[in-house]
Amino acid sequence: xxxxxxxxxxxxxxxxxxxxxxxxxxxxxxxxxxxxxxxxxxxxxxxxxxxxxxxxxxxxxxxxxxxxxxxxxxxxxxxxxxxxxxxxxxxxxxxxxxxxxxxxxxxxxxxxxx
Amino acid sequence: xxxxxxxxxxxxxxxxxxxxxxxxxxxxxxxxxxxxxxxxxxxxxxxxxxxxxxxxxxxxxxxxxxxxxxxxxxxxxxxxxxxxxxxxxxxxxxxxxxxxxxxxxxxxxxx
Numbered sequence: 001x002x003x004x005x006x007x008x009x010x011x012x013x014x015x016x017x018x019x020x021x022x023x024x025x026x027x028x029x030x031x032x033x034x035x036x037x038x039x040x041x042x043x044x045x046x047x048x049x050x051x052x053x054x055x056x057x058x059x060x061x062x063x064x065x066x067x068x069x070x071x072x073x074x075x076x077x078x079x080x081x082x083x084x085x086x087x088x089x090x091x092x093x094x095x096x097x098x099x100x101x102x103x104x105x106x107x108x109x110x111x112x113x114x
Numbered sequence: 115x116x117x118x119x120x121x122x123x124x125x126x127x128x129x130x131x132x133x134x135x136x137x138x139x140x141x142x143x144x145x146x147x148x149x150x151x152x153x154x155x156x157x158x159x160x161x162x163x164x165x166x167x168x169x170x171x172x173x174x175x176x177x178x179x180x181x182x183x184x185x186x187x188x189x190x191x192x193x194x195x196x197x198x199x200x201x202x203x204x205x206x207x208x209x210x211x212x213x214x215x216x217x218x219x220x221x222x223x224x225x
Contacts, residue, residue, distance in 0.1 A: 042120075043215050105150075
């Protein structure tokens with residue numbers, strides 16, 4: 001077990017809706033990143049937070065947003081859902097200022113947009 | 115564009131055999147190269163990682179070989195076991211930031 005938990009594990013949403021996915025990191029892990037993994041592909045970097053500030057972003061539109069809280073939890077919010085947003089969403093955490101040598105992933109949230 | 119290219123897409127190996135997965139990268143600024151193992155319905159788990167100042171790293175049955183001049187690195191799974199059947203991802207990052215993943219290799223170990 002990595003100590004990183006995500007909720008919910010599965011979710012079905014309708015196109016155009018908004019969704020919030022949650023992640024709880026290990027205590028002491030100040031860095032959290034979110035990744036999108038489409039079926040049969042490798043994870044793609046969405047963004048990264050360090051001590052509640054976004055410090056990096058991948059090629060995802062602004063309708064993907066996030067928050068990190070002082071209690072080592074974080075959220076990924078996606079507005080105006082599109083069918084192509086269907087994927088496994090993963091969060092990863094580490095203790096360093098960046099996603100360090102020990103990046104621990106959660107089990108993911110499987111989002112289906114219909 | 116994909117910054118890390120991984121091959122093969124899938125492979126089948128007999129129990130006790132050797133599985134070899136190859137990755138190539140373009141960005142010479144990358145300085146951290148981990149391998150992740152992922153089982154169905156689970157998140158990726160760090161298997162082994164290497165920095166470019168060494169050419170090989172071994173942990174148990176898993177070995178990373180790194181060729182800086184060729185910008186390639188590979189994972190060798192020795193004495194493959196049915197429990198090793200999973201999808202393996204290579205990745206790379208610069209300064210421990212933003213992992214760029216390969217497309218993955220599905221390994222099937224036949225008993």
